Amino acid sequence: MGNSTAPTDAQLMAERSKFLKNGTTVGVTCVPFSGGQPKGGVDDGPVEMIRFGILDQIQGMGYAVELSDNMEKYRSMRPANDPPVDNLKNPRYVDIATRRVAEQVQAHCKEGRIALTLGGDHSIAMGTLVGSSSVYGDDLCVIWIDAHADINTPSTTESGNLHGCPLSFVLGLSEPSEALSNAGLFDWIKPCVRKDRLVYIGLRDVDTGEKEILRKHGIKAFSMHDVDKHGIGKVVEMALDHVNKDRLLPVHMSFDVDALDPTVAPATGTPVRGGLTFREGHYICEAIAESGCLVALDLVEVNPTLGDPESLRQTVAVGCSLVRCSLGESLL
Numbered sequence: 001m002g003n004s005t006a007p008t009d010a011q012l013m014a015e016r017s018k019f020l021k022n023g024t025t026v027g028v029t030c031v032p033f034s035g036g037q038p039k040g041g042v043d044d045g046p047v048e049m050i051r052f053g054i055l056d057q058i059q060g061m062g063y064a065v066e067l068s069d070n071m072e073k074y075r076s077m078r079p080a081n082d083p084p085v086d087n088l089k090n091p092r093y094v095d096i097a098t099r100r101v102a103e104q105v106q107a108h109c110k111e112g113r114i115a116l117t118l119g120g121d122h123s124i125a126m127g128t129l130v131g132s133s134s135v136y137g138d139d140l141c142v143i144w145i146d147a148h149a150d151i152n153t154p155s156t157t158e159s160g161n162l163h164g165c166p167l168s169f170v171l172g173l174s175e176p177s178e179a180l181s182n183a184g185l186f187d188w189i190k191p192c193v194r195k196d197r198l199v200y201i202g203l204r205d206v207d208t209g210e211k212e213i214l215r216k217h218g219i220k221a222f223s224m225h226d227v228d229k230h231g232i233g234k235v236v237e238m239a240l241d242h243v244n245k246d247r248l249l250p251v252h253m254s255f256d257v258d259a260l261d262p263t264v265a266p267a268t269g270t271p272v273r274g275g276l277t278f279r280e281g282h283y284i285c286e287a288i289a290e291s292g293c294l295v296a297l298d299l300v301e302v303n304p305t306l307g308d309p310e311s312l313r314q315t316v317a318v319g320c321s322l323v324r325c326s327l328g329e330s331l332l
Helices: 009-016 042-051 054-060 091-110 122-139 166-170 178-183 208-217 224-230 232-243 278-291 309-326
Strands: 025-031 064-067 114-119 141-145 198-203 220-223 251-256 294-300
Touching: 009 278, 025 042, 025 054, 025 091, 025 122, 042 054, 042 114, 042 309, 054 064, 054 309, 091 114, 091 122, 091 178, 091 294, 114 122, 122 166, 122 251, 122 294, 141 232, 141 278, 198 224, 198 232, 220 224, 220 232, 224 232, 232 278, 251 278, 251 309, 278 294, 278 309, 294 309
Parallel strands: 025 064, 025 114, 114 294, 141 198, 141 251, 198 220, 251 294
Antiparallel strands: none
16 A cells, blocks of 8 residues: 555645635744834734744644745834824834835735734734735625724724724725825725625724724624624624625634633733633634635734733743634644
């Protein structure tokens, strides 16, 4: 009898994929960036995940890894003077950095790779979504896994932190103010995600202005109440049915680790009790991988400076595990 070799996770994922022409390669963009919120340390998230071995783990699944260059440049992009504009903090820094993210993610998507972006705070999704949608168009479905809606506009945000605003920009809900226009900020971001192609899973801390936006525009969201009521399997099925009923459209999944309960992922900047369990978070990633539709993935808001060393180890390990599950790692 001839020798037979079992297919790798990467080969199985590539066979399943409906969109990737280079599905056994992961294009990795590491974004050590904290400008979208006030807590330092989240810019060290990608470095810690690399130190923990995420790139080796991906290669161990049978993937080739193409790493975007000049990761260190994100830190040097911070302007010497960056006063608020329309209450938005660090607007120039966020503008410069997210534009570069968009270019790097677009490059990976053009090559038909799975585009994996490691953050950094969630403001970088302005760039990741512009980058992936520039290749996949308005067919792109966005599954946003988060405790927070991140859909504040410059006029509704109370904190002015841009990690709470990325979706309003890519959905076209943030009409550029005179001040932003005069400063030439974010004018490169055009509406690129359709409202009926966005769905949330895991919400439990939503601002009043965000609730009004979600209701006004009919944006589908599954809160932790829905997870409790229906179970995570049914919620993921309903979420996919809403944005991608026939599973024939590309999916960009953006996963904020604060979607998980703080007992699961404690080292993050805005933890909220009552979140997804370890298995619920992983099930989401497994189910999206099984759909064959995943083209891009963000994993953000790991902050190594928050908590003790065990909290860091636990959160980084969970982040790496979520990435592997999204790339097709199975339990059996």
